[in-house]
Amino acid sequence: MMRGAFTLATLASVIFFPWPLTAVLMLVSSLVEPLVPLAAGIFTDTLYYTPKAGVLPFFTLFGALVTVVALLVRSRLRTGIIRG
Amino acid sequence: MKKIFSAKRNALLSSATISWGGGALALVLIILLVRFAAPNIFWRAFAPVFHAADTLALASHTFAASFGTAAALTLQNERLTSENSALASENQALSQKIVNISALSGFSVPQQHASGILAGVLAHPPVSPYDTLVLSAGSTAGVRKGMEVFGAGGVPLGVVETVLADFSRAVLFSAPGMSTYGWVGKASSPVTLVGEGAGTMSALMPRSANIIVGDSVFVPGPGMLPIGSVVRIDDEPSSPSVTLRIMLSQNIFSIPWVLVRDSGTALQGPLFSATSTLP
Numbered sequence: 001m002m003r004g005a006f007t008l009a010t011l012a013s014v015i016f017f018p019w020p021l022t023a024v025l026m027l028v029s030s031l032v033e034p035l036v037p038l039a040a041g042i043f044t045d046t047l048y049y050t051p052k053a054g055v056l057p058f059f060t061l062f063g064a065l066v067t068v069v070a071l072l073v074r075s076r077l078r079t080g081i082i083r084g
Numbered sequence: 085m086k087k088i089f090s091a092k093r094n095a096l097l098s099s100a101t102i103s104w105g106g107g108a109l110a111l112v113l114i115i116l117l118v119r120f121a122a123p124n125i126f127w128r129a130f131a132p133v134f135h136a137a138d139t140l141a142l143a144s145h146t147f148a149a150s151f152g153t154a155a156a157l158t159l160q161n162e163r164l165t166s167e168n169s170a171l172a173s174e175n176q177a178l179s180q181k182i183v184n185i186s187a188l189s190g191f192s193v194p195q196q197h198a199s200g201i202l203a204g205v206l207a208h209p210p211v212s213p214y215d216t217l218v219l220s221a222g223s224t225a226g227v228r229k230g231m232e233v234f235g236a237g238g239v240p241l242g243v244v245e246t247v248l249a250d251f252s253r254a255v256l257f258s259a260p261g262m263s264t265y266g267w268v269g270k271a272s273s274p275v276t277l278v279g280e281g282a283g284t285m286s287a288l289m290p291r292s293a294n295i296i297v298g299d300s301v302f303v304p305g306p307g308m309l310p311i312g313s314v315v316r317i318d319d320e321p322s323s324p325s326v327t328l329r330i331m332l333s334q335n336i337f338s339i340p341w342v343l344v345r346d347s348g349t350a351l352q353g354p355l356f357s358a359t360s361t362l363p
Contacts, residue, residue: 007104011112015130016137018210039112046116047130048212052245052255052262054290059213 003032010040014047019059026066034070037063124222127251131220134206138340200234201226202347206251208339215259215281215336217242221344222250232305232347235334240309244344254342257303257311258283258332266303266311268328269295277311277330279303281311283337285312285330296318301330305347 006029021028022044026037042047049057119126203221212218221227231244233254242256257264262279268287273295275287289295296313302308316329 003104007108011108015133015207015211016140019213020210033103033105033108035103036110039105039108042109042116043112044213046112046119048207048214048216048218050216050245050253050255051215052259 006032007036007039009041010036014040014044019044023062026063030066030070034067034074037066037070039063041066092278106181117166124249124251124286127248129204131251134218137211173272195209200343203227203252203344204327204341205339207255207335209283213278215242215283215335216245216252217256217261217339217342219244219252219254219342219344220250222248222252224249227252228343228346230346231344234343234345235339237334238309238343239332239334240303240305240311240347241332241334241336241339241342252344254344256283256332256336258285258336264303266301267308268301268314268330269293269299272302272308275301275328277303280329283332285332287330288325289328290325291323295326295328 006025010022010025010029013025022040023078026040029036039059041057041059043059044059044063045057049059087309101340104161115126118129201221203219203225205217206220207216208219209215217233219227219233227244227247229244229247233241235241242254242259242262244252245255246253255262256279257277258279258281260279262282264277264279264285266275266277267273268289269276270292273289273293275289277285277287279285285301287301295317297314297317300310301312301314303311310333312330312332314328315331318324318327318329
């Protein structure tokens with residue numbers, strides 16, 4: 001339930017709310033769903049990115065970075081639990 | 085040997101293997117595909133969603149404003165009304181002055197009127213993070229790539245960068261990476277304006293230009309059109325130049341409509357690169 005709520009809230013914030021809130025939701029949702037930041041980043045750049053307005057699709061890169069970090073943290077936590 | 089079938093052990097499809105994040109990523113990739121394959125259909129589908137977002141923003145703003153005291157709101161309303169009438173009178177006086185001067189000098193000044201294609205704004209900052217505007221007018225309405233976008237009062241805002249059948253996207257002059265030529269200050273010193281995002285721009289000027297906070301910034305299109313003003317000057321004692329921080333005069337975080345017209349902006353880049361008279 002919480003996973004679905006975070007996922008939907010993050011994707012909806014791309015259209016309904018300012019981008020700083022979207023960035024915060026991407027960080028928060030990465031705790032429960034690591035792929036959501038990447039999805040939200042791609043969604044944001046799909047809607048708003050234009051090559052002339054920016055050198056790189058910043059939100060896709062930010063989402064990918066957060067996703068990678070979240071996956072690494074989760075893998076380390078799982079390993080830690082097994083060892084414990 | 086009897087095989088036991090279990091839906092949970094289905095190797096191809098199982099609800100346990102499709103997470104919310106995976107589903108969202110798949111959905112977004114499909115949306116991305118539609119965006120590139122059929123961009124006009126894509127924006128037609130999302131336009132009602134953006135309208136709903138604007139309606140929600142307006143409703144929340146009205147709700148938040150209702151908590152303000154009626155007396156304070158009334159005073160603010162009266163102050164804004166008087167400012168508006170004063171500006172309208174000043175505008176009228178200046179227009180008359182132009183007419184009188186042109187009559188004395190013998191030159192006829194063409195009457196400036198706000199012509200152009202009226203386009204509604206679907207998405208604007210801060211929802212749009214790259215200082216871009218998504219407009220609800222496209223090639224069928226006459227919009228072409230390179231046309232300039234103007235806000236209320238004829239304030240230049242940006243340039244149309246992408247055009248579809250029914251929609252278009254304009255990049256604001258304040259978008260990161262955008263470079264625009266203009267003038268600043270009472271002496272109309274030529275300057276190169278660089279977009280910094282969030283409706284702000286910057287420019288490097290020699291210290292001897294004597295630019296002060298509050299000086300107006302102009303861009304061409306036609307004549308000198310005011311685009312904003314200097315709000316801060318970053319000064320390093322060891323540097324011979326100063327950095328001007330410029331804020332757009334138009335509030336780009338709340339633009340319901342714009343005018344799109346051809347002002348020759350598309351020619352500025354090739355013109356300045358073809359000549360040696362760079363500002």
